[in-house]
Amino acid sequence: MRLKNSVLKLVVLLLLPIGLSAQMTQRVDGIVDVQKWISNSFAKAKVPPFSFVYNGKPSASFITKWDYKLQKMQTDDEGVIKYQVSYTDKLTGMQVKCLVSGYKDFQAVEWVLNFTNTSSKNSSVLEKVNVLDLAVNYNRPGNFNLLHANGSNAARADFSPKLTPFEPGKQQYFSPAGGRSSDDTAFPFFNVESANKAGIVLGIGWTGTWFADFVQKDTKTLWMATGMKNMKLFLYPGESIRTPSINMLFWQGDDPMAGNNKLRQYILKYHSRKINGKFAEYPLSGGFAWGDPPPCNEYSCLTADFAIAVINRYKQFNIVPEVFWLDAGWYTGSGGPDYSGGNWYTSVGNWTVDTVRFPHGLKPVSDAAHKVGSKFMLWFEPERVVAGSMFDKLHPEWMLKIPNSRQYLFDLGNKEACKWLSNYIAKMIEDNGLDYYRQDFNMHADPYWEANEEPGRTGIREIRHIEGLYAFWDFLLAKFPNLLIDNCASGGRRLDMETTSRSAPLWRTDYNYGETTGYQNHTYGLNFWLPQHGTGIYATDNYNARSSMSSAMVIGWKINSNTVTIPDMQRVIADYKAIRPYFYEDYYPLTGLGDLTGDNVWVAYQLHKKSDETGLVFAFRRGKDAPKTIVVKLSGLNPAVDYELTNANDGSKFIKSGKELKNGIELQSADAPGSILLKYKVK
Structure with a gap:
């Protein structure tokens, strides 16, 4: 033996x-x-x-x-x-x-x-x-x-x-x-x-x-x-x-x-x-007219009065999002246009509310969001610290540095530092009435870990930092049972099984905002693996709106401009809320695994709900060089059952057996770009 x-x-x-x-x-x-x-x-x-x-x-x-x-x-x-x-x-x-x-x-x-x-x-x-x-x-x-x-x-x-x-x-x-x-x-x-x-x-x-x-x-x-x-x-x-x-x-x-x-x-x-024992659905989000005029950037010119007015405008138009999202630029040193040299990116580490623009903190803004039945979420980037900022001055011993850089890495691997940060952010959440917490991370950490390694202990800085990150998030999630964490990191660069267990990416990539071809690709690819992720929506026509739809979505249109209409905004939000549950069901790519980044192709995918045999087919004809028709073969269907399909573009209906749908159906779009949304159910 x-x-x-x-x-x-x-x-x-x-x-x-x-x-x-x-x-x-x-x-x-x-x-x-x-x-x-x-x-x-x-x-x-x-x-x-x-x-x-x-x-x-x-x-x-x-x-x-x-x-x-x-x-x-x-x-x-x-x-x-x-x-x-x-x-x-x-x-x-x-x-x-x-x-x-x-x-x-x-x-x-x-x-x-x-x-x-x-x-x-x-x-x-x-x-x-x-x-x-x-x-x-x-x-x-x-x-x-x-x-x-x-x-x-x-x-x-x-x-x-x-x-x-x-x-x-x-x-x-x-x-x-x-x-x-x-x-x-x-x-x-x-x-x-x-x-x-x-x-x-x-x-x-x-x-x-x-x-x-x-x-x-x-x-x-x-x-x-x-x-x-x-x-x-x-x-x-x-x-x-x-x-x-x-x-x-x-x-x-x-x-x-x-x-x-x-x-x-x-x-x-x-x-x-x-x-409450159920998976937390990540929200339909709305912002505060993102993108201030130069020299302002992000939300660096936002004021409390304007933020509250925007919230009330959403209410007036009956399009209140599930969470109001305030991104970068609300903190001390980031405000303009009269602030010399300050902007959102170069002021991180100053995690106090800019009292010039928000004299009573952010609580009045969160109160306004709560009053209209919404939540309030705030952006932070606590791991990246700029030289001379508040965090650097308070605790220079907790800053990991590399030569010739004014950006430091906050040492989450230091247990004392991790505990201090956890309590500090928790107090910010409490004091400002935050419901959700958004964490960004716009830097490469590897050089900082390597430059500060202990002799003979390669990897210990990385291990301690990642352990500290999990401890920090777990502390917040335990302290605030209804808290959601939005995980950004320059747009979708920290997605793995550990972060997925604690968070989801509401902004999955920093790719060109509103560029629909990329948005379609990102939905197509990320749906293979993750059921929860989102991106922005910037227009209300079917092609643009459907390109942005996922299990979460962020309203990016400016509601105080004439680029969109109130009925169109209301229609898109109603359509999205009806469609959203299907993004948690089974997913099938319908246009293969080749290069889908061009403007001369179709992209199509299917969302199928096993429990009642219903589903959706999204299809996008990109540009004029893409063929007018495409054949797609559906999956997950019962070949012996007849299905009724409805084209959401014009309301037309047709009947096909599961076998026919599996063998392939032809989709046609005269428009380029153009989109098709099919809804199906058992006949």
Whole structure:
């Protein structure tokens, strides 16, 4: 038996290139029982599906010899199981605890690691921590495909979906830019498709610089690894650190979207903000006539009187949004036009209300919003601090600096600083009557972490900062049970499983405001993974309005101008509120995974509600060079059932069977640009 096991281990190692040897290989056949999966994967004397190097040795060579403990945790949901698994080295005192959870109704497992030095002296070096280190093996041979996406870079192609076929032995490696989890070069969600009509969706939870690594070993086996990109450190006596988290969801079906839709529903049920036990729907937002005339910018010329007048104007027109959103430029030093050199960007760190424009603080504005039945949300950027600002003067010791820059990073990794900031922002929320909190982050953090690293402890600054960010948000969410957090970060550059559990992006990208082609692409791509996100709306015609619709939306038109009409604004808001619930249902892209950034193509997608077999089809003919017609094949329908379809453009109706709709229907638009919205239900 020992010989057989040794041979098996050798075969597995030989299948993997040096430096990419998986901790374990698991067979995946059929529906996965997560209870059994956890029991088998984290069993005593078995190498778990994570790895690390400690004191120069790979964990697979010693972890089965460490002291092992398994503790079942209590949960309030009978569909959820939780365990704490610990591995402790008696000799050095290093301990790794793994909190692992299983979600039976989604075939999903997730875990996070915590390392602790339980000894009285510095630990040996800990490095190359792969939170996930696993090779999966399927019974049917064939190539694997990887569905993934761009991050956000203020571009038309933000969040664009990509399908990459694997080649045996070729590595596919991903990591974001600059220390923000969905910045530009990568997005922390992946769908692995096997030849078995089955696959695995991965969601990474780390709001810093993570990595994901994939290699197809043979026609049945794929190796996967994820973790924090830059980490090589020792721990002080009694010191602990956490790692990124990993979510792994198994799916089966003919269409990989079975996995993506499972992820969307899993996020809504288990990884979204809950208020009164239900997932919190993010709002239809309205602003205060954004974009003041130069030299003002953002809201740097807004006054309390004008803000209250705008709120009352919304009420007068019967178009009150669910939340009034005050963005950058309300704080001391940011106001113009008489302020010398001050603007919203160069005044962060002055987190006091500008009493010249708001003599009684922002409470009168929030009171006005509440009076008309709305909420009030305020923009902050607490992590970026400008030299000479209030925060810098009060606590210069909490500023992380780099050469030749007047921008500092507030050290959330300092527990005293994190606690102080938490209490400070909480008081701002209370004093100003805020309902929702918007956090931006317009800088790359990586250079600050690297420049201030402790000798021999690469990665500790990043770890402590990310831990501090989570602690800060968790404090606010616990203190204010009805609070929602809007997560911006230069527009959608901090989207991952950990932030998704605490927040949502109401402004998903800083791409050219109101440019509809990009907006369509962003909705098309981000809907693959996340059910909650929003963007702005700047016009009321069908093409523009539908291009901006998502599970959240931000009114960007100026209600004190003649560019829009009151009836059109009322119509768009009524249409949107009727349509919005479908963005939480199953999503199907109808125009493929190619380059959809051009003006000579169609973009179309479907939203399908399983519970009553209703749904919507959005279709956009871009420019005059796009063909007048397109054929789309709908998904999720019952082929034996007839459906009644209504064209929202003209009210015309027609009947098609589910089979006909699956085989394809032709959509036609004489207008370029033009849009079609089909609503369907069972006949």
